[in-house]
Amino acid sequence: MKELELKYGCNPNQKPAKVYMESGELPFTVLNGKPGYINLLDAMNSWQLVRELKAATGLPAAASFKHVSPAGAAVAVPLSNVLEKVYFVEGALLSPIATAYIRARGADRMSSYGDFVALSDECDAQTASFLKREVSDGIIAPSYSAEALEILKTKRKGSYLVIQMDPDYQPAPIETKQVFGVTFSQQRNDVKIGEECLMDIATQAKDFPAAAKRDLLIALITLKYTQSNSVCYTYDGQAIGIGAGQQSRVHCTRLAGGKADRWFLRQSPQVLNLPFKDDVRRPDRDNAIDVYIGDEWEDLLETDDWKRVFTEKPPVFTAEEKKAWLKKAAHDVCLGSDAFFPFGDNIERAHKSGVQYVAQTGGSIRDDNVIETADKYGMTMAMTHIRLFHH
Structure with missing residues (x-):
């Protein structure tokens, strides 16, 4: 199929709406439901995120998207007994892809309400069963087991959107879009994010444990598909706080830090x-x-x-009790930023949420102040020299 008619554009009054290919076939197939404009924006962005997470970590990955930014993203790291309870899966023997999905959905359950789900690997029956009980608009994955597809087709009275993505699809190197009748063109952001991005360590502390490297890569790849400005806190194989679309970077850091704090407080x-x-x-x-x-x-x-x-x-739950729990629970947290930190206030706020490891672009005229602040708290901070703005 080369062209697909949509229900409407961003809003119901924006008709007609469609997606189409300039050449070749659409790289996805709709197996159930009828997609909307925002559904497909979420699908295309979230698929790229989970594909890159899988490539960078070697682990099955999942994402929960809302309004073209991730509410959560994760890889298949086993859950603790406490997280099983927090995520409503106590006693379940989880498959790797189900684990990734449960983590992604659990990162910020308030924001994930009515989300679009992306999976890097085949959707199995267990993942479909967990997804069926959540309020969600759709899913994209490279394949579905027969049982999983039957389960998903019963969701939302049979209208749940199920999209199968061609895992071998590679887009053209140049991408375009129109705004107010003006066509914009640019090189697609195909920068590869791997451990080499963490080599330039600017702080006195130089240690990045393997888990920190993994979680910093999760943060950076998540930010690559988050509306800018954006900051992401990660821990234990998943995002725990994402601040998206703020005009001020410190507001991103505060917003994401507040979400990270709530993630830890839910385990108290x-x-x-x-x-x-x-x-x-x-x-x-x-x-x-x-x-x-x-x-x-x-x-x-x-x-x-x-x-x-x-x-x-x-x-x-008193303020003193919350502070005491966060001091006990929030430690060794990772923080990524899609551009440089202009002031040390971002690091000060990050410290309050237990951040120990940081990856940011670098290149601010106040890098010395940011590094000095990180050194004050014994943080390890890498300058990636990669900006990840996404609009």
């Missing part, structure tokens, strides 16, 4: 022991946990709204 005893009612759905649990961790909880306690989800009133 206070959250793990919340007395949920048995019939409370996962999205409602996610919302309740987000409120409980945040600053709104004490206000909620003044009403009876907590009774909708809890069997009894949970105690307040």
Whole structure:
């Protein structure tokens, strides 16, 4: 197929809409559902991300996309018992691709609500079963087992979007797009991200353990397909906080750092022991946990709204308790940036979320201040000399 009509463009009033190839066939096949414009933008970006993660790490990879930026990205690193509980998969013997998907979805479950999923490897029945119970718009993968496809075809009353990508497809080196009737053309961003990007270490500390190298590559490849400005915190084989599309880099760092903090706080005893009612759905649990961790909880306690989800009133998770848990749990975190850090304030904020390893472009006139700040906290920081803006 060379051309595919879409439901509409970015918004329902933007009709007609289609995707097409200047030459050759479309590199994907729609196996179920009807794609929209944003669906396919998410599909094409997320597929590139998981393909590159698999190539860089050798591990099956998954991504959860919303509005053309990842909410989560991960590779198949086994889950701890605590993460199994946090991700609602206690006791399950997970396949590698299911592990990657569970991690990607669990990075930021609030943002992943209604996501588009990408898998680097064949979607198996287990992954499809987990996906079926989540609120999601579609999936792209290189192949599907027969059982997985049947499961996915039952999702969303049979309308769930399932796309099969040709894993051998290679796009033309020059890409174009139109904005306000003006055509833009550029070399496709085919820069390869590997461990060689981490060779120029500017700080006094020089050590990058193998896990840190893996997680920094995850951060950088994730940023390559995140709307800029962007910053990504990674830990244990997955993104734990992504700050996308901010005009100020320190705001990216704060936004992503806040998400990383919430990821760690979700693993605290206070959250793990919340007395949920048995019939409370996962999205409602996610919302309740987000409120409980945040600053709104004490206000909620003044009403009876907590009774909708809890069997009894949970105690307040105090600021002191949160700080103590983060000090205990958040350590050896990795941080990537899609461009240079202009000031040391980014490093100061990163330190609060347990960052120990950093990869950033370098080249700021204040590099000395950024390096000095990293040295103050004993961080290891590499200058990649690669900018990863994505628009």
